[in-house]
Amino acid sequence: AQSVTQLGSHVSVSEGALVLLRCNYSSSVPPYLFWYVQYPNQGLQLLLKYTSAATLVKGINGFEAEFKKSETSFHLTKPSAHMSDAAEYFCAVSESFQKLVFGTGTRLLVSP
Amino acid sequence: SQTIHQWPATLVQPVGSPLSLECTVEGTSNPNLYWYRQAAGRGLQLLFYSVGIGQISSEVPQNLSASRPQDRQFILSSKKLLLSDSGFYLCAWSVRGGGRNNEQFFGPGTRLTVL
Secondary structure, three states: OOOOOOOOEEEEOOOOOOEEOOOOOOOOOOEEEEEEEOOOOOEEEEEEOOOOOOOEEEOHHHHHHEEEEEOOOEEEOOOOOOOOOOEEEEEEEEOOOOOOEEOOOOOEEOOO | OOOOEOOOHHHHHHOOEEEEEEEEEEEOOOOEEEEEEOOOOOEEEEEEEEEOOOOOEEOOOOOEEEEEEEEEEEEEOOOOOOOOHHEEEEEEEEEOOOOOOOOOOEOOOEEEEEE
């Protein structure tokens, strides 16, 4: 079965600093991977997804993620954090044609 | 464009009372539909998914049930709520037959508090 592990339930950065949110996956088949963002009391919004076309995936709001098969990782980065980036971020792996398996989430805190 | 609606947005219910949460999707046909629960600090738990009218798959044995009476309508129900049913309930849809790179699109959620 597929799974994802998100290291760090909370990550704190200063405005303007690099954002790095970690995601490691386990998959018995070539994985399809996703990052979602959730703002307080809202649904999830897709940031980006990896579908094997390119290992570096660019998403919305300046985020990107790099797929590294050797490390079974799909970490999310942004060069410069904004206050508006404060939210919870979820990594997910496709388990089947119908289902996604989500990590437990990482809450990003951005201080001025 | 596609839109997904959930209601109510918030709900406070006493223990032992029934529950009905509704989700509808507009702008697409034959979607896969999903119900998730998000409890504090526990990520997203898939409760049910449906690939067609009347077709429901349950992921976790529990106090809840789901139904899909129409193609773009998905209902989450309970006959008697428990305290542990409190949480943030999210409905989602995806394109049927879209493959494993198929993303899911989420509704705004319903905050349920059972007292």
